Amino acid sequence: MAVEDIGSGCSSSGDQEFHVLAVDDSIIDRKVIERLLKISCCKVTAVDSGSRALQYLGIDGERSSLEFDELKVNLIITDYSMPGMTGYELLKKIKGSTKLRQIPVVIMSSENILARIDRCLEEGAEDFLMKPVQLSDVERLRDFMLRGGEEERELGRKRKTPDDSCDCRPLRKRPTPLATACSSTFRALEEPVIVHES
């Protein structure tokens, strides 16, 4: 990390950096989310589609499991509306994979559609962020994830079994759709809320 980076204090601990995989088809949004994450002291890999994300995660079998561990992804943050594979479809694929389902997934969307938010949270998304995503959203997310990560490591040490054979979810409180919507209410109120997606 450059010395001139401004002080959210990217102090290097003994642990590895928090690695986020960002998925968005918009080049502008990728640049912004990458910057937001880097400022929040995360290592970032940004890809432009769900299929590229799955390739990176090694789900198409091209990577050996050894390589995957070295590239360990701590969080996936994905746009909802993307051509080809939507963020929702990507979420389902990740949660449907024994290798990957432990990785928390956050969905971003510019549209405040309650049915969409519910669907994503039900499918196992950790959080749902309204676009445009702001620094405060990312910092809150990172803090939340880091706390959860510590708990997970504690549990892992106590259990002494490999992570992916365990079906337990980390002991974190899942945000309710309302709580998540409220965290970016200010922006959500700018567009009408659509209850049912056509």
Added chain:
Amino acid sequence: MEIGGEYLEILGSSILMTDYLEYSNALFREGLLDGQFIQLQMLRDDSNPDFVVEVVTLFFEDSQRILNELSKTLDEQNVDFKKIDANVHQLKGSSSSIGAQRVRNACIAFRSFCDAQDVESYGFCFFVLFPDQMCLRCLQQVKQEYLLVKNKLEALLRLEQQIVAAGGVVPTLNDVS
């Protein structure tokens, strides 16, 4: 004299900074830019001094591409309204991400007039008779707003360059809208 030179320098960059603040305040008041632009400015620091310029440049390139696509699609014999909708959605997203509020609003209006599904199911009305006409008008509006904000942003960023060249510091913006 040395002191005189430094004084003039400070004066010069102060004037530029005042100009900059007045110019940007006007943009917020007129709704051309919104708070998201300030969010972007917050992401700029010594290690990434050109962040805003880079994002805005990407926005210009991407928007031009989308506008060209839209013109091309509307020019075709059988207009693909789903493609139109997808492109406008993209432009709405990117303009929203940089804070180009009026472009974003023009895109929202565009989509509500030219919703792919609605076009097929409208009753007997102007939209059914001339849906591509409606879309052309909407496109015109989006183009107008885009060119306006492009113009203003280029001027704003030029002012920033001048301030830095004069040894000043670009002031932090406040949303006065």
